[in-house]
Amino acid sequence: MKLLIVTTVAEYQKDVLKIFKEAGVEAFSTSEIDGYKNLTEAETRQSWFPSVKAGYDSLLFFSFTSEEKLELFLTMAKKYNEQLESNNPIRAVSLNIEKFI
Numbered sequence: 001m002k003l004l005i006v007t008t009v010a011e012y013q014k015d016v017l018k019i020f021k022e023a024g025v026e027a028f029s030t031s032e033i034d035g036y037k038n039l040t041e042a043e044t045r046q047s048w049f050p051s052v053k054a055g056y057d058s059l060l061f062f063s064f065t066s067e068e069k070l071e072l073f074l075t076m077a078k079k080y081n082e083q084l085e086s087n088n089p090i091r092a093v094s095l096n097i098e099k100f101i
Contacts, residue, residue, distance in 0.1 A: 002070045003062065003095040004028075006077070009035065009088045010057040015080060016090060020061070023073035028063035037088075056088070070094050 004025065008016050010032075020028060034055030065073075074092055081089040 001064055001097040001100055002067055003097055004065055004070050004073060004092065005095070006061040006090060006092045007033070007035065008059055008061075008090045010059055012090060013059055016059070016061065019073060019076045019080065020063075023076055024069045025063050025065050025073055027065075028061050031060045033058045033060050064097065064100070
């Protein structure tokens with residue numbers, strides 16, 4: 001069993017869900033997050049409008065899945081990223097699960 005963790009900007013949500021489905025990853029959880037890139041602490045303190053977020057609307061997905069489904073997801077996500085014209089690719093990592101109930 002593997003733990004698949006995926007982050008992406010919110011605008012790619014439908015595409016990530018499609019990749020999950022095509023890879024056969026049917027059970028997963030998601031959470032809305034703020035993504036930041038190259039933002040220094042000084043920049044965040046200098047904001048004139050602190051109620052305005054500096055981050056990107058992003059999503060975090062995670063799933064406990066088989067190695068085969070994980071590998072298929074990673075292959076499809078890599079192919080998706082190669083076609084992007086943006087500098088915000090889908091990010092995915094896997095972790096081994098030693099024990100589970």
